[in-house]
Amino acid sequence: MEEKQYSSWKIIKRLLSYYSKKKHLLLFSCTLIFLSTITEISSPIILSNFINNILKNRIVKIESIIFLTIYFITLQLLSSLFNYLYSIYFSKISTDIVQELRIKMVEIALKQPMKIFDQKPISSIVTKITSDTESIKEFYEVIVSSFIKSFILFSIILTTMFILEWRMALISSIIVPIIIIIITTHQYYSKPIIKKIKYSLSKLNNTISEIINGIAIIQQFNQEKNFIKKIKIINNINYSNNMKMLKIDGLLLRPLLNLISSIILSVIILIIKLFPTEIIKISILHTFINYLRYLNEPIVVIANQQSLLQQAIVSSERIFRFIDSPIQIYGKYTDPLKSGKIKLHNICFSYPNTKKTILKNININIPDKSCIALVGKTGSGKTTLSNLILGHYPTTSGILYIDDKPINSLSNETLRKNISIVQQDPTILYDNLIKNVSLNRNITREKVIQALHQSQLKELIDTLPNGYMSILGQGGNNLSQGQKQLIGIARILVSNPKILIFDEATASIDSESEQKIQKILSSIRKKSTVIIIAHRLSTIIDSDLIIVLDHGKIVEKGNHNQLLQKKGLYHTMYTYQNNNNSL
Template sequence: MDYLIEFWPILKRLIKYVTPWKKTLILAFFFLLGGSISEVLGPILISYFINNILSQHQLHLKLTLIIVFVFLTLQIISVFLNYFQSILFNKIAVRVINKLRKDAMNAALNQPINQFDCQPIGQIISKVTNDTEAIKDLYDTVIPSLFKSITLIFMILFAMFTLEWHMAIIATFIFPLIITIMLVYQYYSTPLLRKVRYYLANINNKFNEIINGINIIQQFGQQKRFKKNIEYTSHLHYQARMKILRLDSFLLRPLLSLISALVLCSFIFLFSYCTVGFFKVGVLYAFITYLGRLNEPLITITVQQSSLQQAIVAGERVFFFIDSPRQKYGKKNKILTNGSIDIKNLSFNYEKSKKNTLFNINVHIPSKSFVAFVGHTGSGKSTLANLLMGHYPIKNGQIYLDKKPINSISHYILRKHILIVQQDPIILSDTFFNNIALGRKVSEEEVWKILKTVHLLKLVKSMPKGIYSVLREEGNDLSIGQKQLLSIARILVMHPKILILDEATSNIDSGTERLIQKTLSFIQKNSTLVVIAHRLSTVVKADFIVVLKQGRIIEIGTHNQLLRKKGVYWKMYKFQLFKC
């Protein structure tokens, strides 16, 4: 009963995806129905031939030729109709899966950032690829097969009762047994199929981790350990698949074939014990033929249970992902005019952590100022940057942008006026132009000006196709510093009111750092700069520096003021000078 409660809502929702193509679906069903009728009429013609021509030992050539012609015509019609219905169902399936994948990707693009913190990327990829592919079978295989099988069963039963109702009643005894087998199969297969989908997603996730971290794995000689890890996960998937195969092998075709054989034996006994002439030979032939054909759709229905179950389980996973909560933003679409920031009594902890990452943060950042947040690893700097971007909902305290609570500002305004340059910028395998424009309307002339501003003009001009030169995957043909300058170039297309640099200078050389500082001086004319820094040389010229330790503000002041205090900042600065 619990299974049915879970089964029907998901199946209904999957079927609703076909609604835009219902006319094509109806046409496909008509072709399928026509093909099924053509198949069922064949044995009736042969039965007529046996009873009225062959058993009479009289050759009616004209009638025989008509029967042969009609029989062959029915078979040809059946072939063509089945071909066309198969094409139509596959077209519908591909379109539906495209729509489902778009919905899944839209859900991924609108997921709160915290959702990516708690679920592996490989699991998400598996939902968008493998799970939707399993659902595809529902539309191009399961639904057509079930409809065709059910149609054939009803037509065969109708033909049986028309020919001989005594034998037809015996044939119907097969149905309660089949229904029992199907229910037992559903009960045992559902948890196994859930495990299969989970293990498959785990395999994808582990492959994703291995490929992304292949340099580290090879550098530290961890190939055997990761090989064993993937082998273990693959073995779990193999065991779950084998359990399903054993269940299929026992409950499906062999058991159904045995039941059909018992019904056939009943026909033979009935035919043997009845008086001569009670049953005609042609009728027996038709029943034996129909029983064989009845056996096949029954087996098909039961076999398709496996595909149906997989589609339902996959649909359950995909819909859970699609229905997962979206990041909530405000509704205020008024543009930010100056870029001032006020952080008041802000405390924050991640969902799976009871311990606070930030404690009672209070800072006023004037418009077009340059403020730096510094501190040791784990002090809460990057968490603060994510909160300023609006990536996480604020529950304790508040952040005000232009004196408006950040929770009240729309997603459009946040993304338009607040931008971030991260420690590891994402570079697309695309042209320089597209990496800067990112789909936004910007002219070639403007891109060249931006490249000059970020000191990449010489590099781009040296490339064979200039701004239309294609960069390699992850920008592997650029240095780390060039990647950072390129990520800043993207920023200059939009002229944000607030620009956040999250450890953007931590992995670059001193020469590139000076170039970035020059660029930031240009940006500061129109934007408020919030720099999260580990390298203190980047923030020497900041209007004021906020020192964090274990999520708390322990010092605030300019570079010189903090050095005179000889506190935590002074120790950090002296350590870096000594290290250099």
């Protein structure tokens, strides 16, 4: 599929479209900017009239000086007040828009297909939601407000200059096309470099995240120097790109300021040289000198914000690509499932952007409230098959039925309410035990406590300092693997799903925890269809059906005794494990 193109103008247009919900607040803010600008540029005109009166009457009245002083102070106070108010309102608008963007991005992230998380590091998505949105906030809070003020200031001053003396104003306006050329050139050269800077920062965040998450492994295998070297390489690339950006700013923006100053000086010289002084009043000449300074200010502001603008454009492109990326598509069937019956008909599956076929012509009928075990060597396709049943990936070919309905016809809500999984390493939140089980679902405290007791967790609760309200450590680092598994089971018990998948749930726990889980499983089997993915074959002896996978194909089916009698792959695996356990 052809990648969508994002031009700078389209990005800016899309960013500005977010103002549509805040038109009234934006209009009020622009009015404040206009009033601020008027009060700011009124001073030279008043001073011009004051000088004109002095030259005309040859008298300086004390009343006029007092009046002028009061007027100046009033104008400055009003200008400061208007500046303060429009800054507050623009800040409010920008914060609201960025908040809206972040919520939208989190919603999109939650609806992304699983392949996105397989292909991209999680920290790159975090960088977009946090760092890139801050660049956009600067666009709304700083760049837009400064541009509006600069445009109003430039327009009013230029108009006033043409009214006062059109010849001098015409010479002054020559600077406009020069500025446009310089800004366009800056944008052309800076945008690719800013993209590289953003990429290197994202890569730096990913590497730091890897180091923090894998610190135990890094220290165990003495890899500290290699990771420090990796960080240095990324930092050097980032430094090199930042230096290139500074050079572009230095070559294009700084000389621009000098050019403006030179043009201002040239204008004054040309005015004095070309036009007789008797035609131009001294008061007008004084006003023009002041206005040329004001005319310089908006141009300088716009020029200095080019780097910020390009950063905002690059960040916006990254964000809009993420927002526009395809989301996981689900069906429209929202009614509760009547049973946990599963049927897989000629299922084939390959992961996106790979040629290898993981599952080949899988055909399985799983009756309601039965217990099915999936076994096989590592890489045989067991977990992939469970991901298809969970609806995380669409099948490449074939049809998967849940409760006699094609899985792609079921809504996300129906799938999540009726199909649950207990993973090998359940995620534990940095929160209390009650919240870790309820997960903010509409479940009563009494039901959560009942599920915790059913999950054989009373012994753990008694040891916690604040019982049910005790805060569990980050990632459950103060819990054993078995306790994590039991909390994962408690999450399932409060929702009573029609289908429950145990993905290697007993692979790395002690015998006591395994016995607890087996006891819980026997009660769950009376209410739900249970699918167990297991390496430890002793845990699935009582299963109604054992399916043996090898290289993505079903090679054997049957119960424990039937498979042992066949003396095939299952018999080999079971015998090998028994021999190892007896040593």
